[in-house]
Amino acid sequence: MxxxxxxxxxxxxxxxxxxxxxxxxxxxxxxxxxxxxxxxxxxxxxxxxxxxxxxxxxxxxxxxxxxxxxxTALILQDYGLLPWKTVRENAALGLRIRRLPVDAADQALREVGIADLARRWPHQLSGGQQQRVAIARALALGPxxxxxxxxxxxxxxxxxxxxxxxxxxxxxxxxxxxxxxxxxxxxxxxxxxxxxxxxxxxxxxxxxxxxxxxxxxxxxxxxxxxxxxxxxxxxxxxxxx
Ligand SMILES: Nc1ncnc2c1ncn2[C@@H]1O[C@H](COP(=O)(O)OP(=O)(O)O)[C@@H](O)[C@H]1O
Ligand SMILES: [Mg+2]
Structure with missing residues (x-):
C-alpha cells in the first residue's frame, strides 16, 4: 500500500x-x-x-x-468537527462534499458505537465521543x-x-x-x-x-x-x- x-x-x-x-x-x-x-x-x-x-x-x-x-483518509488530533453541525451532519461531511448518499454516515456511526448520539451537537459530547465522530466521518468514505x-x-x-x-x-x-x-x-x-x-x-x-x-x-x-x-x-x- x-x-x-x-x-x-x-x-x-x-x-x-x-x-x-x-x-x-x-x-x-x-x-x-x-x-x-x-x-x-x-x-x-x-x-x-x-x-x-x-x-x-x-x-x-x-x-x-x-x-x-x-x-486516503487523514484523521487529525483535534477531531475537526464543525460546532454548528450535528453529529450526523459532521459524520456525513465528506460524503456531502463528494455528493455521495449520506446513508454511509449512519452505518459508520453505528460502527463506532454512537448511532444514538446522531442528533447531538459536538459540544454535548465527551472527547472520546468526538473522536468517534471523526473516525466515523473517515470510515463513511470507505477508505x-x-x-x-x-x-x-x-x-x-x-x-x-x-x-x-x-x-x-x-x-x-x-x-x-x-x-x-x-x-x-x-x-x-x-x-x-x-x-x-x-x-x-x-x-x-x-x-x-x-x-x-x-x-x-x-x-x-x-x-x-x-x-x-x-x-x-x-x-x-x-x-x-
Ligand atoms: N510549516 C512549517 N514550517 C517550518 N518548520 C516546520 C513546519 N512544520 C513543521 N516544522 C518543523 O519541522 C519539524 C518536524 O515537525 P513535525 O512533523 O510536526 O514533527 P512531529 O509531528 O514529529 O512533532 C519540527 O522541528 C517543526 O518545528
Ligand atoms: Mg506531530
Whole structure:
C-alpha cells in the first residue's frame, strides 16, 4: 500500500525528515513513534499528499502520491468537527462534499458505537465521543488507507484504551491499511504490526520492528516489544541513529 524509499523533507533550512524508508503491505498497520518535532506529522502530510515529495520516492497503491487521493483518509488530533453541525451532519461531511448518499454516515456511526448520539451537537459530547465522530466521518468514505496523527493523546487512559480497542476492531473487520502516529509506546505495540522508530529531528529510521504482539496487552511478547521500542527510542533521542 505504501512504499517509501529515502524520503527526506525540509521546511526551508529546517530538515524535518531524512532518508526514511519502509513498506506497508495492503491491509496492514504501521505505528510511527519518535520524539516531539522529529517529523511524524510531516511524514503523514507527505503520505496524504498535503506536502510535495521533494526527495526520495513515495508510492501509495503503486503510484506516486497525489493530492486528494479518494481512498486516503487523514484523521487529525483535534477531531475537526464543525460546532454548528450535528453529529450526523459532521459524520456525513465528506460524503456531502463528494455528493455521495449520506446513508454511509449512519452505518459508520453505528460502527463506532454512537448511532444514538446522531442528533447531538459536538459540544454535548465527551472527547472520546468526538473522536468517534471523526473516525466515523473517515470510515463513511470507505477508505483503503487510514492515516491518524496522535488521535488519542487528548483522552484519559481508560478512554484511550477503549478507542484503541475500537480501532483494532474496525481494522480487523475492514482490513484497512493503517498508519498511526503516536507518542505512546504501548499504543504503538498494541496497534502496529510494524513499528517505525524515528530519531530526534531530522527524523531518521532508528529501527523498524515486525511486531508479533498486536492486540494483546498482557502477552509476554507485548512487554518485550515495549522494551525494545523504548531502547530504540532512547538510542534515537541520544543521537545514536
Ligand atoms: N510549516 C512549517 N514550517 C517550518 N518548520 C516546520 C513546519 N512544520 C513543521 N516544522 C518543523 O519541522 C519539524 C518536524 O515537525 P513535525 O512533523 O510536526 O514533527 P512531529 O509531528 O514529529 O512533532 C519540527 O522541528 C517543526 O518545528
Ligand atoms: Mg506531530
Amino acid at each position: 505504501i512504499k517509501a524509499r529515502k524520503v527526506s523533507y525540509a521546511y526551508g533550512e529546517t530538515v524535518a525528515l531524512r532518508d526514511v524508508s519502509f513498506d506497508l503491505p495492503r491491509g496492514q498497520t504501521l505505528a510511527v513513534v519518535g520524539p516531539s518535532g522529529c517529523g511524524k506529522t510531516t511524514l503523514l502530510g507527505l503520505i496524504a499528499g498535503l506536502l510535495p515529495i521533494t526527495a526520495g520516492e513515495l508510492l501509495v497503491d503503486g503510484a506516486p502520491v497525489q493530492p486528494r487521493r479518494p481512498g 483503503d488507507l487510514l492515516l491518524m496523527d496522535e488521535p488519542f493523546s487528548a483522552l484519559d487512559a481508560l478512554t484511550r484504551e477503549e478507542m484503541q480497542d475500537l480501532l483494532l476492531a474496525i481494522w480487523r473487520k475492514r482490513q484497512t491499511s493503517l498508519v498511526l502516529v503516536t507518542h505512546s509506546i504501548t499504543e504503538a505495540v498494541y496497534l502496529g504490526q510494524q513499528i517505525l522508530v524515528l530519531s530526534r529531528r531530522p527524523g531518521r529510521v532508528v529501527d523498524l520492528f515486525a511486531n508479533p504482539a498486536v492486540g494483546d496487552r498482557r502477552a509476554d511478547a507485548f512487554h518485550s516489544m515495549v522494551n525494545r521500542v523504548r531502547d530504540a527510542l532512547e538510542k534515537g533521542v541520544n543521537g545514536g541513529a
